[in-house]
Amino acid sequence: MSTPNYGMRNPESELEQMAAIGQLGVAIAHEINSPVGSLLSNNMVLRRCVDELEKLLADPQTESLERAARLLETCRRLTDVDRIACERIQILIRGMKRFSRVDEGAPRLTDINRELRETLSLAACQFQSRIQCDLQLGELPRLPVYPQRLNQVFLNLLVNSAQAIESAGKISVTTEQEGDAVHIRFADNGKGMTPEQKARVFEAGFTTKDPGEGTGLGLSISRRIVEDEHGGSIYFESEAGVGTTFHIRLPLAGAPQDASKQ
């Protein structure tokens, strides 16, 4: 197969990914502020509780024991919050690592559902509460793919969906095995596309977004990644005012061994 080099050194691919990660970086910084704020606040409160408990235990009386019990309850509640805050930060960092990881030269057996879940948790930083995300992940075999490259496609489709939803809306991601392929759907109830937009959507440089929101390269690169690097297919259906669904089909045989190394 005469495949051009679509690996990490491709400048336009790198540019698109940098743009996506740059936007995500801002969203992630915002997202981390709440758990960090909670952790810092809780640390101070826990320290004060411990200091006060020490004094109360030095002079145990009924009244002071009641106060001590309340302080212990506060400590317990805040340590639960701390665990949740740390988990939130951990998920974000794990997600970022997936995008900064340099792909191996050969395809790697990958759990597609897991990649989708983690990419979604990262992308969700950008739309948080205004968009409801519905994941329906069927049972899938592990596929030999380039996970980082596919995550780039998933992120691109999720961000596009989120940007197509002007106020509140819904994104559904579903996976299922269909014969000798895995079928992944990204459906949104955003503004959809006009016939003109549909005709040009995979064209390199075509964008309807504001400057700084997208380079217009995302979908053309996504198509190369899915079709040329993984031997799959990507297509969509869309109706203005109703929404858009993107479909990706990946063969169970996985990516050709040499697709990203030429």
Next chain:
Amino acid sequence: MPVNNKEAVNGKDAVNGKTDGTRASILLVDDEQMVVTSIQAFLELDGHFDVFGFTDPPEALRFAQSQRVDVAICDYRMPVLNGLQLLRQIKEAQPEAARILLTSHADARSAIDAINQVGLFQYLEKPWDNEQLLLVIQSGVERSRLLRQLREQVGELDSAYNVIKSAQSRLIRAFL
């Protein structure tokens, strides 16, 4: 010994009407429970405030429409009602309440909008600093109480003026 036997009530109790008229009443709204729990635990530690925490903005608004609020602290990005929309409606219900926006999404535009649209008292960024938060709340409480006193005194002046006016009318009718 720093003992405080007064338990601050939570949002549910508040809706049931169990508010303490003497302690400052703080309304805290963030759609993230962890933020509400952390700030509430901090503010309740010394027992100086009644803190009413909500993760649902419309529920918080219903509270503000039915109970006295000295200081309202709201996150910016929340479902159904964002922080600015919520604070604007709280302002209508409780004009004297000091309004504070606590946000991760700090930018000059939203700060200017907040100050212009809802007469914001303070704009704080996450991650917040507890000491700074406490200072802002204390000065917010003071401002809110002064405004209430002022309103009450203006009301008293108004009624005194009306009494004098009606006495004057009676005098005029009696002597002219």
